[in-house]
Amino acid sequence: MDFEAVGKCSALHPKPAGLSLQYGTAGFRTKAEQLNHVMYRMGLLSVLRSKQTKSTIGVMVTASHNPEEDNGVKLVDPLGEMLNPSWEEYATHLANAEEQEVQRVLAEICQKEAVSLHQQASVFIGRDTRPSSEKLSQSVIDGISALRGQYHDYGLLTTPQLHYMVCCQNTQGRYGKATLEGYYNKLSKAFVELTKQAFNSGEGQRCLKVDCANGIGALKLKEMEHNLPRQLSIHIYNDGSKEKLNHMCGADFVKVHQKPPLGLEMKPNERCCSFDGDADRIVYYYTDAAGHFHLIDGDKIATLISIFLKESLVKVEQKLVMGVVQTAYANGNSTRYLEETMKVPVHCVKTGVKHLHHKAQEFDIGVYFEANGHGTVLFSKAAEEKIRHLAKEGKDNKKREAAKMFENTIDLINQTVGDAISDMLVIEAILALKGLTVQEWDAIYTDLPNRQLKVKVADRRVIDTADAERRAVSPPGLQEKIDDLVKKYRLSRAFVRPSGTEDVVRVYAEADTQENADALAHEVSLAVYQLAGGAGEPPQPVS
């Protein structure tokens, strides 16, 4: 292939000397000003991936819940999944190549992957509301154009909307129409159908306060709002008109700090939720009459959805295998509830959506959620066909109606990736149908008190883990120390792992009381600091 145009254009997107980045759990992420060359090169790579898969590939410019000054990019594979791991390696290699090597690296990838260069290439692009995103997505377009790929720039999109578009395009519309209107129509139609029964029963308005993290979620939710039944009254906060993206608000802030976001006033027992900066995560919460804050995280969302799906399966009298996939961050009591009370098999995998998604594909119905609120449900093709057939042809009226509800649930879920808007509508529908208040949902089980901390170390790669990140196999002595500390407390558990998105080691601990969870997390942090090359001041106790 003639990579000359690539070379010429590369010089306009120079790599800062000595900079080395990795395609991590969520693609590339760092300060926005360091990403111009990465964007250009991911434009190039997306063209090769598109030619190789003979499909449309997605490129999303976002740094999700990270500070507004950061940015990032990730590629979306043909069915809306995360990029294939072997291509993550190419992405890292290409991003870190010196300028004069770029053409050679491209040629190598083409050779290894037998990329047919005559094949057409098509790329979909989306971006979040960061001030840097527009210019960076232009660099992606420069890369695509240098290799003469076709592209469609959707402009502002939530991350899950881009995943959805890619899937629609590559399934020739079977998944839906690859337009924003198509997305809004599919979801709202399913929501209206699903909630008809509940909303027509004369119940008043259901209010929901939504913190949009000052991000893209606010724009897209506003666009969609008028398609939704008026019985669901959505109030948007942190819409980006005043404050900074993700600053003391959004799903990650609420989850990690276990407190309400700035900019959203809560009255007792009001149902509230928060999206993250690119609207692929959601958490719910409320304050009780005594002023206590209650967080309803991804684990409780997974539980609510699993209960509903299990009941739906009984109604349609289908024996489909359902499984729940979690990570080590899942609250111990959620796992216990799912396994012991609900008798649903639960699997623990490594942190990162791609691991959960992959595991969930093994079931007829795979429910997956990270504790932080990223998740969705996957239905096998066979399961989906069975339900759709029953909804259309079922002889028994009751069963057919139940199958129709099930079908609407399937259509309301964005199966490509976790989607705050879709998840919110699924949850609102379930609560309305089951007549549950937010307190009743919260009371399904009680979370074990827990604490997440970060420790700075010289090189976080010294920590190696096993058993879905629940045990540290290096540095020597660290796991033994954690085991000793855990023994001091009741109902306790703790683990450490290097973050895939930040230069820190993450510490997680849970125990019978908040004081004990805090103390255990602090003690484990000190062990990390001492045994894994802590940097700066030693960790301080949680105040």
Ligand SMILES: CC(=O)N[C@H]1[C@@H](OP(=O)(O)O)O[C@H](CO)[C@@H](O)[C@@H]1O
């Ligand atoms: C504890 C935690 O919430 N970790 C997050 C965070 O990954 P880390 O590798 O922990 O930095 O960002 C990922 C991408 O958004 C998300 O998948 C994951 O769950």
Ligand SMILES: [Mg+2]
């Ligand atoms: Mg996100």
